[in-house]
Amino acid sequence: MKKVLVTLLTALCLLTTILSGCGKQSENKSESKIKIGVSAYDMYDTFLGQLVELFQSFQNEDVEIVVYNAAQSQQTQNSQVRKMIEDGMDVICVNLVDRTDPTAVIDAARKADVPVIFFNRELVEGDIGRWDKLFYIGADAEQSGVMEGELAAWACITNKELDRNGDGMIQFVVLEGEAGHQDAIVRTEASINTMKKQGIEIDKLGYAIANWNRAQAQTKATQFIEDYGDDIELVLSNNDDMALGAIDAYEAMAIPRNKWPAILGIDGTDVGLEAVKDDKMVGTVYNDKEGQATAMFELACVLAKGGSIDELSDKYTIENERYIRLPYAKVTSSNIIQFIGR
Secondary structure: OHHHHHHHHHHHHHHHHHHHHHHHHHHHHHHOOEEEEEEEOOOOOHHHHHHHHHHHOOOEOOEEEEEEEOOOOHHHHHHHHHHHHHOOOOEEEEOOOOOOOOHHHHHHHHHHOOOEEEEOOOOOHHHHOOOOOEEEEEOOHHHHHHHHHHHHHHHHHHOHHHOOOOOOOEEEEEEEOOOOOHHHHHHHHHHHHHHHHOOOOEEEEEEEEOOOOHHHHHHHHHHHHHHHHHHOOEEEEOOHHHHHHHHHHHHHOOOOHHHOOEEEOOEOOHHHHHHHHOOOOOEEEEOOHHHHHHHHHHHHHHHHOOOOHHHHOOOOOEEOOOEEEOOOEEEOOOOHHHOOOO
């Protein structure tokens, strides 16, 4: 009886060990799922909303993606980053509210050894060098400004009627993004300087901050129209939403289409592309949201597995072992079909 009892106890212990092992294997399998957290500065931003939506579409049975909206509060974003770390995210993707203040994000991530991919809103170069697990995915702001300037110069050269008063100069206004924001400043300067290099004589009538926002841009553009009327021959906008705000202003004031200035934007959002197709915008500069979302997902998966950004060097140009930038493209009515529905 003792031998039988010992045998039964041994078998029971063995069975328990096997079941326990199976439970651990199942638990480990669950833990192997990649978890990516995303904090966006403002999900009501049209371009950003589309980019994040594309990124979320890559979620699958092996990858979980959790998205937070910081609603333009850096303090809120800092709290979101801490929560994502506590929730065991393998990689965090951050679209900074304040590109000059990433310290709390970097310090929290570094302490927990969680890689960070900053995207779309580029942090200061000195900050990205503070830790070897900080990366950036986006585009070259100067390139977008140059292309907008080239589109504006092309419009002026091919349509002499833009110079309504015949003074040999193009009077223009600027709708700019956030005050002090690098991309906004660079886009404005590059577009204006490019027009000058293209031989276009220009005269700036007005300039206004509209914070990338369509409604704010409509208010600012309405004031421009009241102040300058038909003297406005060109509207340069740092993004499509603000260009659309200018269009809203002209439509709300019932100004005939043939008396509108040339209006240009940047980003190539769905609504921006429709405005180009409908001949309400002369053109826009396409910001490759599909490419950025794909690159961000691929890099996040590589980093989550302990890999290096260099693993993507056969597909992307890697700058300083930290940056992946996707190129812009000029969009007009002549090639709009290539971009709608991407």
